[in-house]
Every structure is written in C-alpha cells, then in structure tokens.
Amino acid sequence: MKKSTLVLAGLLAMGTAHADEGMWTLYNLPDAVYEQMVNYGFELPCDMLYNSPNAISNYVVNFSGFCSGVVVSPDGLVFTNHHCGFGAINAHSTVEHDYMRDGFCAKSFSEELPNENMFVSFMRGQQDITARVSSLIAGKSMAEQEQIIDSLTNVMNDSIKAIDKTLHIEIDPFYEGNKYYATTYQEFRDLRLVFTVPKSMGKFGGDTDNWMWPRQTCDFSVFRIYADPKTNGPAEYSKDNVPYHPEHWAPVSLQGYKDKDFAMTIGYPGSTSRYLSSYGIQQRRDVENTSRVQTRDIKLAIMKKYMDADEATRIQYEDGYASSANYWKNSMGMNKCIDSIGLIRQKAEYEAKIKHWLSNQKVKNPATNVDFAALERYYKESGPVMNALQYWQESFWKTSEFFTRAIQMNLGAPLQGDETNPKKQYFEFADNSSEWNYALDKEMTAAMMKNYAKMMPAEYHPDFFQTVNKKFGGDFDKYTDYLYKKSKVLTKGAKFFSKDTKKFMKDPAVQVGLDLYATYGKILEKVAPVTEKIQAEEKKLCEAKIQMEMDMPHYSDANFTMRLSYGQVGGYMIGAFNSGYYTTAESIVEKFKQSDKIPDYKAEPIMTELLSAKDYGKYSDKKSNKMQLCFLTNNDITGGNSGSPMFNGKGQLIGLAFDGNWDSLSSDINFDRNLARCIGVDIRFVLYMMDKWGHADRLIKEINPQ
CATH class of the missing domain: 2.40.10.120 (Thrombin, subunit H)
Structure with missing residues (x-):
C-alpha cells in the first residue's frame, strides 16, 4: 500500500x-x-x-x-x-x-x-494554470484580478479556437483562489x-x-x-x-x-x-439564509394565491415558484442543522487548532498567516451592509416585471430610431405580457417595498421612499396604484426617449429605477472593500488547513x-x-x-x-x-x-x-x-x-x- x-x-x-x-x-x-x-x-x-x-x-x-x-x-x-x-x-x-x-x-x-x-456542455480537458495566473495577478485588487483573468481567458480561447472553433475555455478559482484551473468545453x-x-x-x-x-x-x-x-x-x-x-x-x-x-x-x-470560517458560517445563518426565508415567505404566498386561482397564471409562474421555494426551504433546513449540531462552535474549535499550528511555525508564511482577529472584525463590519445587499436583491431584482423594467430603463438599453437625432431615438420593451400577471405583479411590487422599508434602516432606503412618505402618507399600496396608473413601463409598444431627459423623467418608473440602482451602488461601495479583506483572510485560512494536513488529499x-x-x-x-x-x-x-x-x-x-x-x-x-x-x-x-x-x-x-x-x-x-x-x-x-x-x-x- x-x-x-x-x-x-x-x-x-x-x-x-x-x-x-x-x-x-x-x-x-x-x-x-x-x-x-x-x-x-x-x-x-x-x-x-x-x-x-x-x-x-x-x-x-x-x-x-x-x-x-x-x-x-x-x-x-x-x-x-x-x-x-x-x-x-x-x-x-x-x-x-x-x-x-x-x-x-x-x-x-x-x-x-x-x-x-x-x-449541454462536454468537458474536453482540464489543466492547472496556477503558476501562470499567480504571476499576473500578484498584488492586484479583486477588480484588477478579474480583468486580468478575463484577458487571459480571451487569449487562451483564441488559441484553442484556432485548433477547433467548437471549443472554448473557462478559467475558475479553486481552493479559495489559491489555485486556478483552465477547463476546455464543447457546447451543443x-x-x-x-x-x-x-x-x-x-x-x-x-x-x-x-x-x-x-x-x-x-x-x-x-x-x-x-x-x-x-x-x-x-x-x-x-x-x-x-x-x-x-x-x-x-x-x-x-x-x-x-x-x-x-x-x-x-x-x-x-x-x-466547506473552508468557510466560523464567522462566515454565522453570517450565512444570520444574514443570507434568514433574509431569504423572511422575504420569500411573502413572495411565495403571493404567487401561490394567484397560481391557485388561475391555470394560465400557474403556467406563467410555476417555474419561478419552484426555483424560489427550493432554496427557501433549503435555507430553513440549513439554519436548523447549523444550530442543532453546533456547527459554529465546532468550526471555532477547529480554527483554534489552526491557530496553534500557525503559532508553532518557525517561519511565517504570508500565504497561511491568518489574522483571526481581523477576520472576526471584518465580518462584524460587513454584517449590516451584507444584510442590506441581500434584502435589496431579494426585494427588487427580478421580483416583479415593474421593478425589472424600471431598472433596465437605466442600464443603457439599445436604442432605435433616427441615429442623426438623439432626441428621436428610443427603446421599447419586447411584448412578454404572456409571461406575467398584472394583478400579481402589482401586489408583489407593493409587498416588496413595504417589507424592505420595514426590514431595512433608512440609510439603505431608495430616495423615492421619501416621496411615498411625503405625498402618499407612507402608504405603499397607494404609491403602487399611482405607479401602475401613471407609468407606461408596462404598456405594450410604449416608446422611451432616454436622450430627451425632460420627457424621459416624466415616467415615474424611471425615477424608481434610478433610485434603486443608486441604492444598490451605495451598498456595493460599502461592501466591496470589506469583502475583499474577508476573501484575503479566508484564502489564507483555506491554505493553512491544507498545509496543516499536507499528508491528506484535499478537494476544492x-x-x-x-x-x-x-x-x-x-x-x-x-x-x-x-x-x-x-x-x-x-x-x-x-x-x-x-x-x-x-x-x-x-x-x-x-x-x-x-x-x-x-x-x-x-x-x-x-x-x-x-x-x-x-x-x-x-x-x-x-x-x-x-x-x-x-x-x-x-x-x-x-x-x-x-x-x-x-x-x-x-x-x-x-x-x-x-x-x-x-x-x-x-x-x-x-x-x-x-x-x-x-x-x-x-x-x-x-x-x-x-
């Protein structure tokens, strides 16, 4: 043996x-x-x-x-x-x-x-390109690393397609970014x-x-x-x-x-x-899973009410309902298991062993020298803003057709019309009215705004919430009635002249989309720096575990x-x-x-x-x-x-x-x-x-x- x-x-x-x-x-x-x-x-x-x-x-x-x-x-x-x-x-x-x-x-x-x-994609090959990637991304920020890896992916794809144009390559991080593999696929x-x-x-x-x-x-x-x-x-x-x-x-x-x-x-x-720290597991339980369950309780109940009442609506929404319900129940079960087996405590005890091992190393290796105190501090700092990010995504991203279109209006959709006259250029949404139910969409929009306002502190509220408070007495149902009556965003064939700012801004969906997008950007500005610090320490923690158990095979x-x-x-x-x-x-x-x-x-x-x-x-x-x-x-x-x-x-x-x-x-x-x-x-x-x-x-x- x-x-x-x-x-x-x-x-x-x-x-x-x-x-x-x-x-x-x-x-x-x-x-x-x-x-x-x-x-x-x-x-x-x-x-x-x-x-x-x-x-x-x-x-x-x-x-x-x-x-x-x-x-x-x-x-x-x-x-x-x-x-x-x-x-x-x-x-x-x-x-x-x-x-x-x-x-x-x-x-x-x-x-x-x-x-x-x-x-369907067939994997046609895989190789370790860690040395090549590491030399390119050393000392770079996360954003810079992503750009470099994208560029390398393009270079490798140009090479493989010169041999066989039906192949393509994807580069993925393994072991928390301590290794990188390039995988060749053929897609049908x-x-x-x-x-x-x-x-x-x-x-x-x-x-x-x-x-x-x-x-x-x-x-x-x-x-x-x-x-x-x-x-x-x-x-x-x-x-x-x-x-x-x-x-x-x-x-x-x-x-x-x-x-x-x-x-x-x-x-x-x-x-x-599996390599996630005890602090990360706690955030997974208290932020990601908890916000998902709380929000989807509301979303699933609304969908089910309308699906049960009408066969056409059932067909429209049952794919989305099934997908949403799957991870709603998964999140509940995960939190139950985390608590029932004392997983956070177990992980903390294991981390104590890693600390002890690190303390006995005669030469400190920058790749494994985890700063546990800093990692704990970073997670505490990121908790509230990560909660805001989760609630924003669960509440506004593709939850209703209204929110989807309001956000898309501000993301630079391709324009049609006279290219010589920007003010006459416009975009319009494709008719997908067969895919959603107006009454359900309206109730979902109101419910998500109400819940977000209830669950999130004012610093993370989009600016149009002030309009709801000042002009509609804080009544999100009345505000939703106004949006669906005044806006043309859900009207078949409606044209939006985004270069004609005055005319464009008359539609209230435009302001909703702008404010939602601005709020998302504000949240990301806060979360990105601390997330980068967390990932750097989690990467070290993964490598420390592997080095401590170097005689044992490890999977990513x-x-x-x-x-x-x-x-x-x-x-x-x-x-x-x-x-x-x-x-x-x-x-x-x-x-x-x-x-x-x-x-x-x-x-x-x-x-x-x-x-x-x-x-x-x-x-x-x-x-x-x-x-x-x-x-x-x-x-x-x-x-x-x-x-x-x-x-x-x-x-x-x-x-x-x-x-x-x-x-x-x-x-x-x-x-x-x-x-x-x-x-x-x-x-x-x-x-x-x-x-x-x-x-x-x-x-x-x-x-x-x-």
Whole structure:
C-alpha cells in the first residue's frame, strides 16, 4: 500500500476525514482516493474515469449551466432531472396543451421540441494554470484580478479556437483562489425535449417532500442533442440538424443495487463553502439564509394565491415558484442543522487548532498567516451592509416585471430610431405580457417595498421612499396604484426617449429605477472593500488547513466544474428512526391515498393503477421482488448535481441524483458522514414510467437497458 493510502487510512481511523466525503476533480484524482474507491467496490481502471476515449466523464454533461445530465444512447439522448427540464417543459406548455400537467412523449424525431437558450456542455480537458495566473495577478485588487483573468481567458480561447472553433475555455478559482484551473468545453446548443412524465410524478411530493426522506419522486426528463449533419459537431438550431452520435454513452443497468454497494456520482456541483470560517458560517445563518426565508415567505404566498386561482397564471409562474421555494426551504433546513449540531462552535474549535499550528511555525508564511482577529472584525463590519445587499436583491431584482423594467430603463438599453437625432431615438420593451400577471405583479411590487422599508434602516432606503412618505402618507399600496396608473413601463409598444431627459423623467418608473440602482451602488461601495479583506483572510485560512494536513488529499469547494464523489448505497439512523435505503411502489400508493389532505400527493388515476401492479417484470428488483423507486447513497452532492448520473462499480447507470436530505442541509458548509445522503431516482423506475406510462418503445429500444 502506498504511503498516501496508509496516511488516509490512518486519518479515517481517527475520524478526522471520511473517504466518501469530497467533490474531486478528475484530471488530478489522488491515488489514495482511487484506491479507496476500489476498496469500496469500484471495478474499473482509473483511466476509465478521465483521459481515455471511453472514459465515463466523456458522457456526463453540464446541463444548461445549472444542472447535470448524462448521455444514454448512440443517438444523443440525455437524462436529467424533471426539475432541471422544468423551465423547458413549462415554456412549451399552454392551457390547451399543458405538458407540465399531462406529460409529453415524442413518437418520432420530428416531434421532439427545440428549446431556446438551452445547451449541454462536454468537458474536453482540464489543466492547472496556477503558476501562470499567480504571476499576473500578484498584488492586484479583486477588480484588477478579474480583468486580468478575463484577458487571459480571451487569449487562451483564441488559441484553442484556432485548433477547433467548437471549443472554448473557462478559467475558475479553486481552493479559495489559491489555485486556478483552465477547463476546455464543447457546447451543443440544439437541445430538444423528448419525454417528460406529468408534474404530478416528476415533482411528486412538491414542497411537502422537498429535501425529505422517504421519497418517491420520479424526477427525470429526457432531451436529445442535435448536431451539424456534416460534422456531428455543435450547431445552432436548424431543422436540418440531426441527432448527435457520441463515441460512447452510459450503459443503463437493470441489475439494481444492495446495501453497501459502491456508488458514484459525476456531475457539476454548484457551490459549497466547506473552508468557510466560523464567522462566515454565522453570517450565512444570520444574514443570507434568514433574509431569504423572511422575504420569500411573502413572495411565495403571493404567487401561490394567484397560481391557485388561475391555470394560465400557474403556467406563467410555476417555474419561478419552484426555483424560489427550493432554496427557501433549503435555507430553513440549513439554519436548523447549523444550530442543532453546533456547527459554529465546532468550526471555532477547529480554527483554534489552526491557530496553534500557525503559532508553532518557525517561519511565517504570508500565504497561511491568518489574522483571526481581523477576520472576526471584518465580518462584524460587513454584517449590516451584507444584510442590506441581500434584502435589496431579494426585494427588487427580478421580483416583479415593474421593478425589472424600471431598472433596465437605466442600464443603457439599445436604442432605435433616427441615429442623426438623439432626441428621436428610443427603446421599447419586447411584448412578454404572456409571461406575467398584472394583478400579481402589482401586489408583489407593493409587498416588496413595504417589507424592505420595514426590514431595512433608512440609510439603505431608495430616495423615492421619501416621496411615498411625503405625498402618499407612507402608504405603499397607494404609491403602487399611482405607479401602475401613471407609468407606461408596462404598456405594450410604449416608446422611451432616454436622450430627451425632460420627457424621459416624466415616467415615474424611471425615477424608481434610478433610485434603486443608486441604492444598490451605495451598498456595493460599502461592501466591496470589506469583502475583499474577508476573501484575503479566508484564502489564507483555506491554505493553512491544507498545509496543516499536507499528508491528506484535499478537494476544492464546488464551483460548477465537473466533480466525482463516491461512497456506498445505504441509509442512516437518527435516534430510533431508521431511514432504510430505498422506497417501493407500495409507499407511493399509500401517499396517493392521502391526496385529499396533502395536495402535493395527488396524481392521475393511471398512476395508482400502474404503481399497484402485481408484476413489474424486468423492472422489479431481483432481491426484494419489488418496484424500487428512490434510493440513498452517501455520495457528496450539492445544488448543480441535480441530474448527475449515479453509477455502480462497473460504471453502469443505476439512477439520477436529485436531492439531499433534511437532516444534513448544512452539508454545503460541513459534510456529516453519518447523516449526509444523496437521494436518487432508481433508473428502473425511470424506464418503467417511460415504458408503461409513456409507451416510449422507440426510446427504450434506443437506450437498450441490460
């Protein structure tokens, strides 16, 4: 056994690290990690993960910049979660043809539905360019560093595109900016919807079951990549494009899993903060999470009221509602976990160990010499202004169409009209009236102003709040009535002559937008300098931890680059509660019976019939003889991992990751091996629904599960 493996094994025995914790980059996967994977049951050589023609990483995709997915057929079919495809499904839905409600199955290539602004990206390579970046950014401010990295990105893209114009490079910081990696991607922008179950199944359990276990959600949707017919490469949408033919794709397994079986996810986790200081965790709890929950309580209630009253409004807002509700509940769960396990105290105790280690260093290293007193002071100083920033964003940024347009009016929109006469140049908003509800928008605008005024001190109030106090007696409802009556900002075809200042300023939305933008700028002026100081100390803290534990492999926080996590199938226990590690068809049928009391458990009668079958054929588990719906592993995941393929030890697809569990919602900042679990939808449940509900024979044949 190699020294690194012996060290890792020893650390595991002491309980200071756990082999199933970690979101590992694949191009430099530590030997100790791979060997532990083998000990857990991984059966493939290491180059089957990365850097070979048939490597597993070659068929895992970044799904539209917010989720993950996997290619599962020779004709470019992609599996991801239903909630990842939610926006596309919603965009194709109308009251007459509601694919969200009814589901959708394309019976031929010609019926597959194109989607605007959606894509999949394949990672084609990654390299460490820390030395190159560090020499360029040393001694520079954050703003200067960003400009330098942007310039370097452009230079590297020019070079790669000279070789292959379909490739592009992105440079990302790792380990709190102590390292920089350049990742090469190939992006396909013609992505078409092929199959989705009804929302009753794809989002089964709704907000009631979100982040909870046990789960029965059939959280999947199916898309297809289309390519240039001549090159089989990326191409913008065209009716002449053909299905993409990958060299390799994920083999889909019907063999299932058992307790303690090896399990692995590869995907694009969005953001974690495992290196964050105790002071940062406290601010996360008291500022970011608390403000999000408080504000979204109000926003979600308004949306739900109007969505419940009207089908068209439900379709307009359900994508935004689902996204907002997801992190509203996540924030509540995270705060609960932070307090229940005493995470701030635990982190402070660990920081005391780092302080002790630093004090024993004979030579002070500027890269690790954390000033803990200064870090604590910076967080205290930044708290009120960070709270203002969070409330501004939650209250005004894309919360209502009125606020969105009022702000956009002051951001230099492209002008139309006579170029020789600036005063005759104008801009107008595209007609998107089918995407929002006037009454809901108006109530949201008033509610957000009232709440912001209540929660924020006067120093962070936009100037137009003085108008509300002086001319409307502090009544935001009356002020909102005035805005929606007087302003033309929501009027179809209205033209705004921004160069004609006198005429432009007559619309009250202009002043609202100016004041909101000015307030945001004032907040940023205060927060930027202290944020830069905080980041400098947090960067040192990360490096100090790594140096103190230099004999142990470390992974970087998630930053929406491809990562591998590994572990085993299995449940967890809290007190007398034994989670088990899978759910069955019987359990969802029992929930169907509760739908009169819990609307999130309502589904079409056919679903009860299908999931009450006496024989599920090849989709039954060979050991339990049951239809298994969802299962647990201790893989390390976070937001962005949604849709990540879940592989067994042979590299075969056994499920799709879609959620974490309520008992470990602090896992973005602290991984708890005993409690943290990844919830996945069993691929056999996916195929059963495609087969028996969707009658998608052509797709099942194309996937060819074994």
